[in-house]
Amino acid sequence: VYSLTASSVAGEGQSHAAVLFVVDSTERDQAERQRQEFTANVSHELKTPLTSIMGYAEIMENGIVKPEDVAPFAGKIRAEAVRLLTLIEDIIRLSQLDEGGAPAPFEPVELLALCGTVRDRLQHKAAAHKVTLAVTGKPVTAQAQRRTLEQMVFNLADNAVAYNRAGGSVTIEAGAEGGAPFIRVSDTGIGIAPADQARVFERFYRVDKSHSKMTGGTGLGLSIVKHGAALHHAKIELQSALGVGTTITLRFPKA
Numbered sequence: 327v328y329s330l331t332a333s334s335v336a337g338e339g340q341s342h343a344a345v346l347f348v349v350d351s352t353e354r355d356q357a358e359r360q361r362q363e364f365t366a367n368v369s370h371e372l373k374t375p376l377t378s379i380m381g382y383a384e385i386m387e388n389g390i391v392k393p394e395d396v397a398p399f400a401g402k403i404r405a406e407a408v409r410l411l412t413l414i415e416d417i418i419r420l421s422q423l424d425e426g427g428a429p430a431p432f433e434p435v436e437l438l439a440l441c442g443t444v445r446d447r448l449q450h451k452a453a454a455h456k457v458t459l460a461v462t463g464k465p466v467t468a469q470a471q472r473r474t475l476e477q478m479v480f481n482l483a484d485n486a487v488a489y490n491r492a493g494g495s496v497t498i499e500a501g502a503e504g505g506a507p508f509i510r511v512s513d514t515g516i517g518i519a520p521a522d523q524a525r526v527f528e529r530f531y532r533v534d535k536s537h538s539k540m541t542g543g544t545g546l547g548l549s550i551v552k553h554g555a556a557l558h559h560a561k562i563e564l565q566s567a568l569g570v571g572t573t574i575t576l577r578f579p580k581a
């Protein structure tokens with residue numbers, strides 16, 4: 327899409343000179359459209375848990391809840407509040423990454439240890455899903471924003487557990503190939519169809535909305551990975567086959 331702007335320039339002693347500006351507005355329009363879409367999606371995603379919270383609170387206020395139902399109702403309110411909080415945290419993180427990253431320093435980060443931290447954080451969830459979670463590889467150091475990188479690997483491994491099957495496995499690997507550090511998260515889960523592979527990194531894009539709601543995801547996990555990778559000048563490689571599993575590799579620049 328091109329926008330044309332014609333402008334008249336009157337020069338001295340000349341009658342008229344016409345200048346034609348040709349501006350490629352495709353990118354600008356697309357960015358604007360994405361922003362509008364994002365705002366609409368955010369509003370919708372924030373309203374859903376809030377509407378449930380208000381519903382439960384109203385029922386409790388009206389006194390029609392049996393005493394034994396009070397605790398489960400409070401539990402539902404808390405779960406929706408947690409969902410809301412996770413969503414708000416993800417939105418803040420994305421907007422920080424949009425503005426060039428959180429105001430955190432880049433420092434040498436040992437990747438195998440970072441993978442171990444992520445495994446420890448996810449061990450409980452993996453056990454609940456009956457998924458084995460392992461870390462493998464060699465110690466290797468990359469320049470990174472520690473918290474951002476940990477969040478990225480967490481998001482990948484969290485998905486690898488969530489979109490898996492009972493008895494399945496997840497491997498988080500750190501190492502270097504050709505002097506370039508990498509982190510790789512592989513799973514034996516449901517896989518991502520070729521048509522969805524490029525789209526899963528878009529904000530709020532989910533292959534299966536109902537399944538994703540069940541897994542408690544915000545739909546922002548992989549966009550955070552994408553923006554975080556750009557911040558680290560890292561490449562993302564995705565390999566996936568339906569019903570077989572998914573492998574996502576983050577490749578960092580050579581030290």
Ligand code: ADP
Binds near residue numbers: 486
């Ligand atoms: P969500 O919070 O829904 O998990 P993400 O941005 O992390 O959002 O992922 C987007 C979508 O990509 C998910 O809803 C899911 O459909 C798909 N997806 C992500 N990771 C995997 C994976 N390891 N295996 C299968 N599907 C995945």
